[in-house]
Amino acid sequence: xxxxxxxxxxxxxxxxxxxxxxxxxxxxxxxxxxxxxxxxxxxxxxxxxxxxxxxxxxxxxxxxxxxxxxxxxxxxxxxxxxxxxxxxxxxxxxxxxxxxxxx
Amino acid sequence: xxxxxxxxxxxxxxxxxxxxxxxxxxxxxxxxxxxxxxxxxxxxxxxxxxxxxxxxxxxxxxxxxxxxxxxxxxxxxxxxxxxxxxxxxxxxxxxxxxxxxxxxxxxxxxxxxxxxxxxxxxxxxxxxxxxxxxxxxxxxxxxxxxxxxxxxxxxxxxxxxxxxxxxxxxxxxxxxxxxxxxxxxxxxxxxxxxxxxxxxxxxxxxxxxxxxxxxxxxxxxxxxxxxxxxxxxxxxxxxxxxxxxxxxxxxxxxxxxxxxxxxxxxxxxxxxxxxxxxxxxxxxxxxxxxxxxxxxxxxxxxxxxxxxxxxxxxxxxxxxxxxxxxxxxxxxxxxxxxxxxxxxxxxxxxxxxxxxxxxxxxxxxxxxxxxxxxxxxxxxxxxxxxxxxxxxxxxxxxxxxxxxxxxxxxxxxxxxxxxxxxxxxxxxxxxxxxxxxxxxxxxxxxxxxxxxx
Numbered sequence: 141x142x143x144x145x146x147x148x149x150x151x152x153x154x155x156x157x158x159x160x161x162x163x164x165x166x167x168x169x170x171x172x173x174x175x176x177x178x179x180x181x182x183x184x185x186x187x188x189x190x191x192x193x194x195x196x197x198x199x200x201x202x203x204x205x206x207x208x209x210x211x212x213x214x215x216x217x218x219x220x221x222x223x224x225x226x227x228x229x230x231x232x233x234x235x236x237x238x239x240x241x242x243x
Numbered sequence: 244x245x246x247x248x249x250x251x252x253x254x255x256x257x258x259x260x261x262x263x264x265x266x267x268x269x270x271x272x273x274x275x276x277x278x279x280x281x282x283x284x285x286x287x288x289x290x291x292x293x294x295x296x297x298x299x300x301x302x303x304x305x306x307x308x309x310x311x312x313x314x315x316x317x318x319x320x321x322x323x324x325x326x327x328x329x330x331x332x333x334x335x336x337x338x339x340x341x342x343x344x345x346x347x348x349x350x351x352x353x354x355x356x357x358x359x360x361x362x363x364x365x366x367x368x369x370x371x372x373x374x375x376x377x378x379x380x381x382x383x384x385x386x387x388x389x390x391x392x393x394x395x396x397x398x399x400x401x402x403x404x405x406x407x408x409x410x411x412x413x414x415x416x417x418x419x420x421x422x423x424x425x426x427x428x429x430x431x432x433x434x435x436x437x438x439x440x441x442x443x444x445x446x447x448x449x450x451x452x453x454x455x456x457x458x459x460x461x462x463x464x465x466x467x468x469x470x471x472x473x474x475x476x477x478x479x480x481x482x483x484x485x486x487x488x489x490x491x492x493x494x495x496x497x498x499x500x501x502x503x504x505x506x507x508x509x510x511x512x513x514x515x516x517x518x519x520x521x522x523x524x525x526x527x528x529x530x531x532x533x534x535x536x537x538x539x540x541x542x543x544x545x546x547x548x549x550x551x552x553x554x555x556x557x558x559x560x561x562x563x564x565x566x567x568x569x570x571x572x573x574x575x576x577x578x579x580x581x582x583x584x585x586x587x588x589x590x591x592x593x594x595x596x597x598x599x600x601x602x603x604x605x606x607x608x609x610x611x612x613x614x615x616x617x618x619x620x621x622x623x624x625x626x627x628x629x630x631x632x633x634x635x636x637x638x639x640x641x642x643x644x645x646x647x648x649x650x651x652x653x654x655x656x657x658x659x660x661x662x663x664x665x666x667x668x669x670x671x672x673x674x675x676x677x678x679x680x681x682x683x684x685x686x687x688x689x690x691x692x693x694x695x696x
Contacts, residue, residue: 149485150485150489154493154494155283155284155494156494156495156496157283157378157379157494157496157677158283158286158287158674158677159379159380159674159677160379160496162492162494162495162496164489164492164498166485166488166489166492168485190608191606192605192606199496199497201497201498201499203488203491203492203498203499203511205488205510205511205512205513205514205515205527206488206489206491206492206498206513206515207488208488208489208492208498210492210497210498212496212497214379214380216604216605216606217604218673218674219283219284219286219287219674220286220287220288220672220673220674221287221546221673221674222546222591222593222622222624222671222673223591223593223604224286225595225601225602225603225604226602226603227284227285227286228284228285231602231603232603232606234603235603235606235608
């Protein structure tokens with residue numbers, strides 16, 4: 141089964157304000173995006189499981205016009221607070237790369 | 244056809260851009276040139292300390308070329324969120340830089356400074372009047388939180404920029420501002436509908452990000468009645484539908500709803516079309532004015548003082564038992580700190596282990612350590628700098644010399660790359676205010692000062 145890292149053109153994370161991190165997956169080919177969407181693996185439940193946050197705290201939005209998925213979740217620690225490891229939130233995407241999509 | 248052309252030089256003033264890009268961009272006859280000057284992204288320190296996260300030398304280089312171009316073309320030059328965080332010291336430092344460049348280059352213009360730092364009494368009054376509400380999962384704003392804060396800024400919308408243009412300013416330096424506002428305002432003033440003007444602002448706020456290869460550089464937007472066209476001046480870059488769509492997702496919790504001071508930009512029906520191999524047309528955005536105009540507040544408070552040290556181990560015996568070693572280490576530091584009079588409640592110690600979970604902490608799904616070496620950043624935040632320094636020095640010594648089962652490396656467990664090994668980071672800040680306020684109008688929180696440079 142292909143993984144996200146094999147089929148997506150962009151997979152990235154970044155702060156959305158100091159308290160949230162937002163993770164994006166983009167596809168260049170709208171047809172492939174639609175297949176991934178139909179597979180139903182990418183969902184709020186997936187992000188809840190991968191990051192250990194409550195599902196109701198995950199804002200998950202497929203964005204058809206950009207062939208993209210976005211998930212926004214609360215950071216472990218606010219940006220720059222004691223114990224933060226990633227002030228910009230730019231390296232929190234990796235668990236997604238190995239997610240398998242049944243196509 | 245009404246067309247308003249805007250040239251943004253970089254992601255942040257001081258991140259740099261190719262001089263050639265600016266020459267080409269200016270030949271496309273923009274009505275406005277500018278650059279975003281800041282962000283909360285580098286964290287709470289810069290707002291608290293009143294410092295910039297880019298160097299004065301690189302900001303001056305970027306600004307000098309922009310001012311020369313703007314004066315030669317007789318167009319406005321606007322810097323939003325000046326100095327990195329938009330507080331009073333940030334705005335004044337940027338103004339000093341502009342005056343210095345003008346003197347060196349013999350330039351003259353009318354300049355506006357738009358202030359955004361909010362006084363504590365004014366905010367207490369707004370709390371009393373019930374004008375504030377929390378964002379994210381913050382508590383309601385109260386007088387105590389306001390008074391604990393080191394510095395608080397309001398995030399202005401497009402209206403103060405337009406007021407400064409109406410006031411005859413050619414160069415505008417703004418305090419904290421919503422990233423797209425410095426572009427959306429002048430575009431709306433020129434008759435471009437708000438939906439297109441705001442989207443244009445979003446495309447311009449980070450320079451060449453909506454292009455490939457994605458690096459700090461210029462971006463050029465042509466805003467028209469029902470669409471905009473995005474094109475990078477630098478011939479080595481291209482805007483593609485993927486690059487533009489990717490950027491539409493940037494730093495926002497939703498890809499389709501963008502909340503701004505005066506309303507909501509909806510991008511759910513946007514269409515990204517390549518109109519050449521390097522320019523993209525975006526259409527279909529909508530704008531819904533808000534019933535209540537709101538301004539976001541950002542504030543930070545001092546959380547203590549910080550000191551850090553960096554070290555690494557190459558010892559396989561130690562790597563094999565690193566979790567229990569770090570537990571022992573923490574206990575040794577606690578006992579020794581208490582012995583010189585620092586109780587545990589006076590400091591927090593965090594050890595980040597690179598090669599294990601230094602990047603993702605509790606979010607790291609990979610539990611097995613497969614690296615032959617591990618790196619550590621030991622951090623101590625203390626009630627005072629002296630406490631932070633003292634506990635950190637003890638943590639460093641304990642990390643180097645603590646015993647562990649099966650230890651062969653009896654002279655020391657860690658490689659320290661530097662002398663001095665301990666780095667004093669000074670005051671540490673945390674975001675404490677992240678609220679919105681409903682002002683009487685879009686201007687009252689953002690007084691404008693004019694001067695002739």
